[in-house]
Amino acid sequence: MLMQEERDLIVEYGQKMSAARLSTGTSGNLSIYDAERGLMAISPSGMDYSSIRPEDVVITDLDANIVDGSRKPSSEWALHTAFYRRKPHARSVVHTHSMYCTTFAVLGQPIRAVHYAIGDAGTATVPCAPYHTFGTAELAEAAMEVCGESDAVLLGNHGLVVCGKDIQSAYGLACNMEYLAELQYHAMSIGTPNILTDGQMAQVLERFRSYGQPEHGRTGY
Numbered sequence: 001m002l003m004q005e006e007r008d009l010i011v012e013y014g015q016k017m018s019a020a021r022l023s024t025g026t027s028g029n030l031s032i033y034d035a036e037r038g039l040m041a042i043s044p045s046g047m048d049y050s051s052i053r054p055e056d057v058v059i060t061d062l063d064a065n066i067v068d069g070s071r072k073p074s075s076e077w078a079l080h081t082a083f084y085r086r087k088p089h090a091r092s093v094v095h096t097h098s099m100y101c102t103t104f105a106v107l108g109q110p111i112r113a114v115h116y117a118i119g120d121a122g123t124a125t126v127p128c129a130p131y132h133t134f135g136t137a138e139l140a141e142a143a144m145e146v147c148g149e150s151d152a153v154l155l156g157n158h159g160l161v162v163c164g165k166d167i168q169s170a171y172g173l174a175c176n177m178e179y180l181a182e183l184q185y186h187a188m189s190i191g192t193p194n195i196l197t198d199g200q201m202a203q204v205l206e207r208f209r210s211y212g213q214p215e216h217g218r219t220g221y
Helices: 004-019 077-086 099-107 116-121 137-147 167-190 198-208
Strands: 029-034 039-042 058-061 066-068 092-096 152-155 159-164
Touching: 004 029, 004 039, 004 092, 004 167, 029 077, 029 167, 039 077, 077 092, 077 137, 077 159, 092 167, 099 152, 099 159, 099 167, 116 167, 116 198, 137 152, 152 167, 159 167
Parallel strands: none
Antiparallel strands: 029 039, 029 092, 039 058, 058 066, 092 159, 152 159
């Protein structure tokens, strides 16, 4: 079976995503990109993650032409391929509807530097793209227009999308963004959060470049 390892990982992390309530039911999607072959393994559309098997994962090129698999690929395939086309380091994309990130997406507000862990996204602010209908090229384009250097972006009235050098780091970033959004939500509930300055975040971002074990990379902070 083509891209067997990647398919196995999509199943594994889809179940993790669902169990962690980063997405519920059939919402959310994941992909892994093989840049050498120009192929993407992506979760199937409208299937519960508890029932997805490796053979249900779809292999496509970046134009969503199916190369292997009998299922329909995620409706958000254009969102995933936009990251692979625009961010050369991206090898995995994770899209969630996690509660706190989506709360700020509904408000149209960014996630700010309420904690230095936002440096995991490579930025001091995770922006929010304006609302567009799910599964459209307009949504993908809007996400890319606002994300800049960030590896994470909120989608207005929708959710969160992140990328990473592999699925482990992309999933870890999605978890970290939900932690930050929850932290920001609670801080705003009782007062005004103290936002780290650009200078403070510049130091954080510099230190994050060498954080973690070289052979494993950064999956947390």
